[in-house]
Amino acid sequence: MTTRSIPTLDDVAKLAAVSTATVSRCLNAPEQVSDSTRKRVNKAVKALGYTPNFGARFMAAKRTNTIGAIIPTMENAIFARGLQAFQDELRAKGYTLLVASSSYKSDIEEEQIRSLIARGADGLLLIGHDRSSAIMQYLLTRKVPALVAWAHDPSAVLPSIGFDNFEAMCGLAKHVIAMGHSRIGMISAPTESNDRARARVQAVRHSMQEAGISTQNLKLIETEYGIETGAIAFQSLVGNSQVPTVVFCGNDVLAVGAMRQAKKMGIVVPDEISITGFDDIELARLVEPELCTVHVPHRKMGATAASILVDMVEGKSFPQTTQLDVKIELRDSLSTRL
Amino acid sequence: MTTRSIPTLDDVAKLAAVSTATVSRCLNAPEQVSDSTRKRVNKAVKALGYTPNFGARFMAAKRTNTIGAIIPTMENAIFARGLQAFQDELRAKGYTLLVASSSYKSDIEEEQIRSLIARGADGLLLIGHDRSSAIMQYLLTRKVPALVAWAHDPSAVLPSIGFDNFEAMCGLAKHVIAMGHSRIGMISAPTESNDRARARVQAVRHSMQEAGISTQNLKLIETEYGIETGAIAFQSLVGNSQVPTVVFCGNDVLAVGAMRQAKKMGIVVPDEISITGFDDIELARLVEPELCTVHVPHRKMGATAASILVDMVEGKSFPQTTQLDVKIELRDSLSTRL
DNA sequence: TTGTACGCGTTATCAA
DNA sequence: TTGATAACGCGTACAA
Numbered sequence: 001m002t003t004r005s006i007p008t009l010d011d012v013a014k015l016a017a018v019s020t021a022t023v024s025r026c027l028n029a030p031e032q033v034s035d036s037t038r039k040r041v042n043k044a045v046k047a048l049g050y051t052p053n054f055g056a057r058f059m060a061a062k063r064t065n066t067i068g069a070i071i072p073t074m075e076n077a078i079f080a081r082g083l084q085a086f087q088d089e090l091r092a093k094g095y096t097l098l099v100a101s102s103s104y105k106s107d108i109e110e111e112q113i114r115s116l117i118a119r120g121a122d123g124l125l126l127i128g129h130d131r132s133s134a135i136m137q138y139l140l141t142r143k144v145p146a147l148v149a150w151a152h153d154p155s156a157v158l159p160s161i162g163f164d165n166f167e168a169m170c171g172l173a174k175h176v177i178a179m180g181h182s183r184i185g186m187i188s189a190p191t192e193s194n195d196r197a198r199a200r201v202q203a204v205r206h207s208m209q210e211a212g213i214s215t216q217n218l219k220l221i222e223t224e225y226g227i228e229t230g231a232i233a234f235q236s237l238v239g240n241s242q243v244p245t246v247v248f249c250g251n252d253v254l255a256v257g258a259m260r261q262a263k264k265m266g267i268v269v270p271d272e273i274s275i276t277g278f279d280d281i282e283l284a285r286l287v288e289p290e291l292c293t294v295h296v297p298h299r300k301m302g303a304t305a306a307s308i309l310v311d312m313v314e315g316k317s318f319p320q321t322t323q324l325d326v327k328i329e330l331r332d333s334l335s336t337r338l
Numbered sequence: 339m340t341t342r343s344i345p346t347l348d349d350v351a352k353l354a355a356v357s358t359a360t361v362s363r364c365l366n367a368p369e370q371v372s373d374s375t376r377k378r379v380n381k382a383v384k385a386l387g388y389t390p391n392f393g394a395r396f397m398a399a400k401r402t403n404t405i406g407a408i409i410p411t412m413e414n415a416i417f418a419r420g421l422q423a424f425q426d427e428l429r430a431k432g433y434t435l436l437v438a439s440s441s442y443k444s445d446i447e448e449e450q451i452r453s454l455i456a457r458g459a460d461g462l463l464l465i466g467h468d469r470s471s472a473i474m475q476y477l478l479t480r481k482v483p484a485l486v487a488w489a490h491d492p493s494a495v496l497p498s499i500g501f502d503n504f505e506a507m508c509g510l511a512k513h514v515i516a517m518g519h520s521r522i523g524m525i526s527a528p529t530e531s532n533d534r535a536r537a538r539v540q541a542v543r544h545s546m547q548e549a550g551i552s553t554q555n556l557k558l559i560e561t562e563y564g565i566e567t568g569a570i571a572f573q574s575l576v577g578n579s580q581v582p583t584v585v586f587c588g589n590d591v592l593a594v595g596a597m598r599q600a601k602k603m604g605i606v607v608p609d610e611i612s613i614t615g616f617d618d619i620e621l622a623r624l625v626e627p628e629l630c631t632v633h634v635p636h637r638k639m640g641a642t643a644a645s646i647l648v649d650m651v652e653g654k655s656f657p658q659t660t661q662l663d664v665k666i667e668l669r670d671s672l673s674t675r676l
Numbered sequence: 677t678t679g680t681a682c683g684c685g686t687t688a689t690c691a692a
Numbered sequence: 693t694t695g696a697t698a699a700c701g702c703g704t705a706c707a708a
Contacts, residue, residue, distance in 0.1 A: 006479075006480065008684095008685055008686090009685060009686065009687095010685080018694075018695085019694070019695045019696075020685090020686080020687095020695090020696095021687085021688085021694070021695060021696080021697090022693085022694060022695075024686065024687060024688085025687095025693095025694085028687080032693075032694095033693075033694085034693060034694090037693085037694085049475075049476060049479070051452050051455070051456045052456060052685085052686075053397070053456060053684085053685050053686070054393070054396075054453075054456045054457045054458065054686095055392065055393035055394070055395075055396035055397045055457075055458055055684085055685075055686090056393070056397055056684070056685030056686040056687085056700090057393075057685080057686055057687075058392075058393035058686085058700090059391070059393045059394055059397065059684095059685080059686070059687085059699090059700040059701065059702090060685075060686040060687035060688075060699080060700060061686075061687050061688085061700090062687095062700080073422060074412060074418045074421055074422050074425075074437075075415070075418050075419055075422050077413070077415070080412045080413050080418055081413055083412055084411060084412050084413050084439065084441075087412075087439060088441070091446075096438070096453055097438065098436045098437070098438070099412075099436070099437040099438075100434070100435065100436070100437075101422065101425060103422075103426070108429075112434075114389050115392075115434055117389070118389045118390060118391060118392045119392045119393075119457070120392065120393055137387075138387060141344075141387070142344065227620055227624075256624060260624065282565055283621065283624070286565075286594060286598065286621070286624065286625060287624060287625075288626055346700095346701055346702085347701065347702060347703095348701080348702095356678075356679085357678065357679045357680075358679090358680095358701090358702075358703090359678070359679060359680080359681095359703080359704075360677085360678060360679075362702065362703055362704080363677095363678090363703090363704095366703075370677075370678095371677075371678085372677060372678090375677080375678085390701085390702075391700085391701050391702070393686095393700085393701075393702090394684090394700070394701035394702040394703085395701080395702055395703075396684090396702090397683085397684040397685065397686090397700095397701080397702070397703090398683080398684060398701080398702040398703040398704080399684095399702075399703055399704090400684085400703095
């Protein structure tokens with residue numbers, strides 16, 4: 001039982017009695033190697049338990065078959081589900097996924113972008129378009145293909161896949177307003193450096209104006225992502241003089257927090273107040289009443305994002321932007337205001 | 339506007355009119371460089387937007403300040419929360435986290451372990467002790483520090499941090515049995531290559547035997563992780579001749595699925611049947627009735643795991659196993675059987 | 677305090 | 693089909 005050191009290409013080559021070039025070819029272009037030597041090499045690889053060193057491979061080939069993804073947080077079910085689909089699809093295409101999370105902080109995101117690129121990520125998946133010009137410059141000079149997901153903006157520099165947050169929320173808001181609601185509350189994630197959140201808020205404003213309702217009637221609270229924060233926001237929203245008849249929430253988690261708080265305060269949903277969410281995570285159908293929300297095809301988005309990004313990396317043609325359809329899920333947490 | 343290529347150490351050195359060695363020192367051991375030259379070098383680094391190439395750095399230094407983590411799935415809130423804490427703590431200590439997921443498949447996990455090690459991960463976080471001897475050999479010969487989380491086993495080869503799944507479930511099961519339950523159902527995640535799931539099932543068996551209840555009275559169903567799968571399992575459990583009075587679930591997600599199915603079938607929880615979970619994710623307190631479960635300190639586990647793993651990587655002393663306390667949360671989905 | 681020069685493990689070019 | 697060999701970008705003895 002001697003201490004064996006980590007086997008290298010050279011070790012494999014020696015054991016198989018060939019050159020390192022041949023071993024390398026066996027691994028990367030097997031069809032260029034004769035059957036007999038390939039068998040011999042593969043045997044040596046197994047015997048030694050050889051694994052290529054990515055650092056060296058990266059330096060020599062400038063490719064890693066690795067895709068990096070930076071998401072705001074792993075604690076959010078929507079990203080988790082989409083990301084899992086993203087990874088599954090990448091695997092099928094022979095790529096490995098590396099994930100980093102930014103905690104919704106743009107400076108951390110920048111750091112992660114640099115880190116993943118330095119590590120040789122062939123392509124990057126990012127969330128949303130909001131990004132400092134410095135880091136955009138960096139991305140462009142490094143020429144690393146980057147795809148923005150969870151967003152849809154044909155005019156943006158980076159290609160994107162997602163849905164139109166503005167349109168989606170408009171659809172819901174118009175429906176709600178048509179039901180007779182005019183005193184409106186909204187709980188949103190912080191809109192600074194979060195284009196998705198901003199678009200959803202603007203959609204509500206826009207829909208109100210279009211219906212001739214003064215946006216003075218909109219009570220907006222911005223708060224961080226969480227059930228607890230949603231509950232607190234709801235409390236202060238209904239504590240005001242003008243209690244809204246409906247509360248739009250920027251995502252399902254905030255909405256569920258609002259619903260919990262309503263129950264706690266003895267406010268009946270939807271009889272006394274309607275609540276809506278966004279995303280349609282599993283949770284939305286587990287609460288009572290079921291949450292009215294906007295369904296987003298996360299898995300499909302993740303899988304499609306993988307396809308597109310791989311095409312980008314491999315120099316194939318790809319769409320500048322891909323729009324996915326959302327569906328408004330009218331459920332029991334929303335009712336008509338007579 | 340010329341096409342600039344990626345700046346290297348050499349470029350920085352030239353611009354600052356020093357040698358590459360000095361630049362390297364500026365980055366890795368600033369105290370060895372005089373103030374004036376350091377300033378000059380830092381300026382050049384900024385001007386060029388230089389980022390070290392990890393591949394090259396890894397090859398030369400054999401360290402990357404990177405920790406890899408392989409979790410079964412990102413879609414599970416328990417891992418997500420613990421992992422986020424893990425990452426936050428790592429960041430504070432100057433390490434970067436790379437995440438991969440195995441979809442609960444051991445062959446994929448092996449692939450990911452090799453991949454992360456080849457990429458130069460200084461240390462690895464793994465979930466659970468179940469692992470083939472081949473990959474254990476690989477881990478040991480590569481001498482990469484690896485810490486097992488979500489498990490606690492003083493006798494295992496790899497150091498671990500977590501809680502005693504067996505003891506935790508025994509605590510709950512004994513309490514339930516003392517409440518008068520004797521016809522028992524259980525919905526578990528697949529126990530093959532999942533020591534946590536296995537320990538929880540064994541705990542129920544053990545507790546029954548200890549109370550003099552034949553384990554013939556245990557109806558066990560193994561199914562994959564998910565709300566829907568939990569619902570299906572529950573349905574077949576109550577479709578049997580001997581309907582259980584309590585259903586233990588291996589985790590909260592399965593339990594919530596069971597509760598949803600019970601509601602759908604018009605079976606009142608806990609009056610007609612009690613249901614328990616494990617983990618205490620946020621969801622547990624959002625369903626109605628609130629789910630009786632075992633609370634696990636995920637965040638604390640993640641943060642502590644980071645500390646220990648960094649100590650391992652840096653050659654400091656560390657505990658072979660760290661046990662965290664769990665707490666049984668007696669909530670309304672469990673009631674006495676008279 | 678700073679510079680020179682070598683080696684890390686791989687891929688790719690070119691010849692054989 | 694195979695082999696020799698030059699990069700790739702960095703850290704670090706060792707020397708100055």
